[in-house]
Amino acid sequence: MASLGELERAVMDLLWAGQEAATANTLRDLLAQSTHPQDGTAGHVGKDLAVTTVLTVLSRLERKGLVERERGTRPHRYQAVSSRADHTAELMHEVLGSAPDREAVLARFIGSVTDNEAETLRKLLGRN
Amino acid sequence: MFWTSYFLAVLAIALAWPVPILLSRAQWPARSPFTAMLLWQAIALAGGLSMIGAMLVYGLEPVGDNLMSGLRALAGMVFNNAPTTDLGFWHIFALSTAALLTAHLVFTLLLTYYKIQRQRRRHRELLDLLASPSSDGPRTMVLNVDSPVAYCLPGGARSVTVLSDGLMAALEPDELRAVLIHENAHLSQRHHLLLWAFAAWRQALPWLPTTRLAQESVNSLIEMLADDVALKTESKATLIKAIAIVASGSPATPAARLAFGEPGMSDADPSQPGATGGAGSAGTTASRVSRLLSPRPPLSEPLRAAVLACCALLLAVPTALLLVPGLLG
Numbered sequence: 487m488a489s490l491g492e493l494e495r496a497v498m499d500l501l502w503a504g505q506e507a508a509t510a511n512t513l514r515d516l517l518a519q520s521t522h523p524q525d526g527t528a529g530h531v532g533k534d535l536a537v538t539t540v541l542t543v544l545s546r547l548e549r550k551g552l553v554e555r556e557r558g559t560r561p562h563r564y565q566a567v568s569s570r571a572d573h574t575a576e577l578m579h580e581v582l583g584s585a586p587d588r589e590a591v592l593a594r595f596i597g598s599v600t601d602n603e604a605e606t607l608r609k610l611l612g613r614n
Numbered sequence: 615m616f617w618t619s620y621f622l623a624v625l626a627i628a629l630a631w632p633v634p635i636l637l638s639r640a641q642w643p644a645r646s647p648f649t650a651m652l653l654w655q656a657i658a659l660a661g662g663l664s665m666i667g668a669m670l671v672y673g674l675e676p677v678g679d680n681l682m683s684g685l686r687a688l689a690g691m692v693f694n695n696a697p698t699t700d701l702g703f704w705h706i707f708a709l710s711t712a713a714l715l716t717a718h719l720v721f722t723l724l725l726t727y728y729k730i731q732r733q734r735r736r737h738r739e740l741l742d743l744l745a746s747p748s749s750d751g752p753r754t755m756v757l758n759v760d761s762p763v764a765y766c767l768p769g770g771a772r773s774v775t776v777l778s779d780g781l782m783a784a785l786e787p788d789e790l791r792a793v794l795i796h797e798n799a800h801l802s803q804r805h806h807l808l809l810w811a812f813a814a815w816r817q818a819l820p821w822l823p824t825t826r827l828a829q830e831s832v833n834s835l836i837e838m839l840a841d842d843v844a845l846k847t848e849s850k851a852t853l854i855k856a857i858a859i860v861a862s863g864s865p866a867t868p869a870a871r872l873a874f875g876e877p878g879m880s881d882a883d884p885s886q887p888g889a890t891g892g893a894g895s896a897g898t899t900a901s902r903v904s905r906l907l908s909p910r911p912p913l914s915e916p917l918r919a920a921v922l923a924c925c926a927l928l929l930a931v932p933t934a935l936l937l938v939p940g941l942l943g
Contacts (some may be wrong), residue, residue, distance in 0.1 A: 491742055498743045499624050499651045527760065550739050559852055574759060580737055586725065586820075586829060588941040590813035591733045595764035595793050595900050607858040607903070 493535075493543045496520060498552065502570045506610055507563035530598040617673055618935050622668035625932060634824035638831050639835045644905045646913040647838040649921050651808070654828050654835070656925035658815055662719060662823060664932045666712050669934070673709035682940030722818035723811070730810055734769055741767070745776060751794055756782065762863045766797040768806035775801070784863060789856035792848040799843035805836040821913035834898040841902060854906050861899050 493609075496562050500516050501508065514537050547553040552573075553597070555588075556563045580591065584598050599607075634657060637643070669778075674684025675689075688709070690696040690855050745755035753774045757763070764782040767774050769831030775797040782790065800806070812832045816825040844853050913921070 508628055524662050528871065547821050552743070568745065574757070575811075577737060577740055577744065577765070577873055578759060581763060585766070586816050586826075587729060589829075589833060590726070590809040591737065591805070592765045592767045592896070593797070593805060593809070595796060595836075595841075596857060599861045601898050604862045605899055606900070607811065607862045610903070611855070611862065612859045 489544065490546065491541070493517075495538070496614040497547065498566065499599035501553060501564065509561045509563050510537050510544060511561065513564070514540045515586050572604055597610075616672075616685055617670050617677065618939070619671035622664040622671060622932060622935060626665040626668055627659060629657050629664065629928075630824050633657060639828040642913055642917075643831065643835060644838060644901060646758070646918060646921075647835040647842070648914060649918050651664045651832065651835045651839070652778050652925050653830055653921055654812075656807075656928040657824070658812070658828055660932055662929040663859070663929075666716055667932055667936045669708040671711035673701070673705045673707075673712065676702070676705060680939035681936050702913045719815075719818050723814045724813035725770075726817055727810060730813075734767055737767055738769060738772065738774070741776065742773065743809045748777060750777070750790065751798075752906065754794065764793045764797060764860065766800050768801055768804075773801045779865070781860065783860050785856055786852075788848060788852045789859070792844045792853045792856045793860070795844040795847060796853075799840040803836075803839060803843075808832055808836060811917070830897075834901060837898055837902055838905065841906065850906055850909075854903060855908075857899065857903055 496517055497513055500513055500520075514535050517535055518533060522527070544553060544555075548555060548564075552567055553564050554567050556565070580588065581594060582598070583589075626635055628911050637650075637653065637657070643830045671681060671684075674681065674688060676685035678684025689694075691698050691701075691707075711923040718825075741757070747756045748754040748756045754777065755771060757776055757778050760780045763776075763778040764781050765776055767776065775794060777790070779794070779795070779925045785793065809832070810830040841853060855890060912918075
């Protein structure tokens with residue numbers, strides 16, 4: 487049985503890959519068919535998954551602001567709030583930001599570099 | 615008691631302006647980053663203590679011979695409605711400022727902590743969905759990004775080091791190891807606590823030159839400390855090459871920073887080095903590399919002892935001035 491974290495990841499992967507909103511039932515069926523990325527065994531996260539578990543995962547993701555529910559339809563249909571690329575960009579924005587209050591969130595190997603500095607370092611490497 | 619407040623005021627001004635400027639220009643911190651880090655912490659603590667202490671002592675001067683008796687008299691006025699006629703306008707002004715400043719500092723420290731924790735939690739949630747675990751070590755994740763990026767996200771047992779695909783492609787295994795050791799040093803030496811304290815201090819008093827200089831110096835010193843840990847197992851050439859590759863492939867040129875936009879910085883004066891965002895951190899990479907290329911011996915034992923004695927005095931003198939007369943009297 488996969489952990490909630492793994493399930494959240496698998497559900498987000500399905501929602502990011504899919505074009506349109508999906509119901510919890512659809513997602514459960516897709517999870518049951520999913521294959522393991524490495525060894526190809528079927529249903530590594532979603533075998534014998536209850537729909538209520540999928541709904542729990544979806545409500546956790548909704549609370550985190552990652553999926554939204556279409557109001558008005560029954561059963562509810564869920565879709566990702568932003569694309570995978572947008573979320574990656576959000577992370578990079580935080581990583582590359584240099585506002586004083588943001589610098590304390592994480593420690594980068596290399597901070598911001600000026601053009602001059604990058605030039606000097608490229609020379610040091612013997613590249614141009 | 616009167617000269618105490620003047621002495622504390624002079625100390626506060628010295629620690630707010632000339633001392634940090636001299637220290638930020640000095641060359642020796644690169645030779646002994648740990649000692650320099652202690653000195654910055656002593657300057658920050660002693661600066662705050664003497665600033666608040668000076669106002670407190672001045673404001674209480676008419677009602678007590680020392681801080682203790684003054685505070686007792688003040689408590690009487692606040693809680694028992696004792697007459698406040700002894701206190702002039704400037705005394706009440708100084709006392710109110712001291713109280714407000716203390717509350718402001720504590721509040722900003724807590725608020726910054728809360729903001730940092732919230733950002734880290736959100737960042738961690740996204741990482742759990744977007745990044746995959748790495749084979750290079752425990753608590754290491756790989757993010758599908760083309761530019762070479764490495765960073766660590768502190769969070770107690772959930773601390774994680776993040777590497778980008780671009781970084782893994784650009785670096786040789788030994789260079790990658792140097793980067794990982796560097797980032798893990800940040801985590802194991804608890805550098806995030808220093809970053810938090812100095813970020814909060816700068817948020818609380820952004821107009822004070824010392825807060826910006828201190829934050830930039832501390833950011834730079836923790837990188838040197840982490841480099842020193844990496845040098846214990848990896849060669850100097852490996853580390854320099856890793857820094858050069860990551861820095862020259864780094865997308866964060868000034869143009870990129872402008873494109874990303876910095877809400878807090880947009881209205882700042884562009885002529886100030888801090889406003890371009892590059893001065894502190896850009897200087898960091900350059901000084902890290904030059905420190906590795908032409909290493910200078912660490913401070914001699916007597917000099918290091920002298921700096922440590924300065925740290926101790928910086929903390930002891932204002933504390934003693936505030937407390938000892940009351941304990942003796």
